[in-house]
Amino acid sequence: MNKIVKSILVLSAVSLLSCSEEKAQDHGSQPTEQTAGKQEQAIAKNVDVAEFEKLIKSGKGQLVDVRTPGEFNRGYIEGAKNINIADNFAENIQKLDKNKPVYVYCAVGGRSSQAMRMMHQMGFKEVYNLMGGYNAWAKQHH
Numbered sequence: 419m420n421k422i423v424k425s426i427l428v429l430s431a432v433s434l435l436s437c438s439e440e441k442a443q444d445h446g447s448q449p450t451e452q453t454a455g456k457q458e459q460a461i462a463k464n465v466d467v468a469e470f471e472k473l474i475k476s477g478k479g480q481l482v483d484v485r486t487p488g489e490f491n492r493g494y495i496e497g498a499k500n501i502n503i504a505d506n507f508a509e510n511i512q513k514l515d516k517n518k519p520v521y522v523y524c525a526v527g528g529r530s531s532q533a534m535r536m537m538h539q540m541g542f543k544e545v546y547n548l549m550g551g552y553n554a555w556a557k558q559h560h
Contacts, residue, residue, distance in 0.1 A: 461519075462538035462545050464531065467558050470521060470548045479519030479544070482511075484533045485552070489525060495555060503529045508536065516542045523548035523555065 465473065474481055474497070483494050484503040494500070501510045503524070511533075514520060520542055524530040527549050534547040548555060 460538055460541070460543050460545075462534050462547075464527075464534075464547045464549045466549055467554050470523070470546065470555070473519065473521050473546055479521050479546075480514050482514070482520055482522045482533075483552070484522060484524045484529050489552075493552065493556065495523065495552065498523075503533050507533065508540070511537060511540070514542075516540070519544040519546065521546050521548070524551045526551040526553050 473479060474495070481495060481498045483490050483498040483500045484507070485500070486502055486504065487500060490498075490500040501507060520537060522530045522533050522537070522545060524533070527547065528551075530547045530551060534545045537545045
């Protein structure tokens with residue numbers, strides 16, 4: 419029994435050493451054409467009102483308000499599409515282009531932060547969340 423335990427320990431040590439050697443070799447290698455594209459990182463970022471406004475004005479993205487229709491009707495950022503996070507959000511958000519930036523907001527930033535994480539997991543390339551939400555936007559624009 420003692421020989422079996424020693425054999426298992428030796429095999430374990432050898433396999434651990436070989437794994438760490440492979441990892442060490444990987445650190446120095448350059449990405450190949452096949453792996454270079456996979457290293458592209460998606461963006462999920464919280465931004466302040468000033469940066470959010472710059473992003474919207476760039477005209478490159480899609481503006482999404484994740485509040486309820488009632489909240490949306492009381493005031494929204496011009497050009498926003500209302501996609502309520504509490505109403506089939508995952509299904510409804512699929513109608514957007516995942517390759518175009520998405521600028522998302524809610525009332526104060528909580529729901530839109532959640533929406534940003536969901537969209538990031540669903541494969542959207544760039545998602546920007548307005549910190550402070552529509553309330554912060556309205557304070558600076560009224």
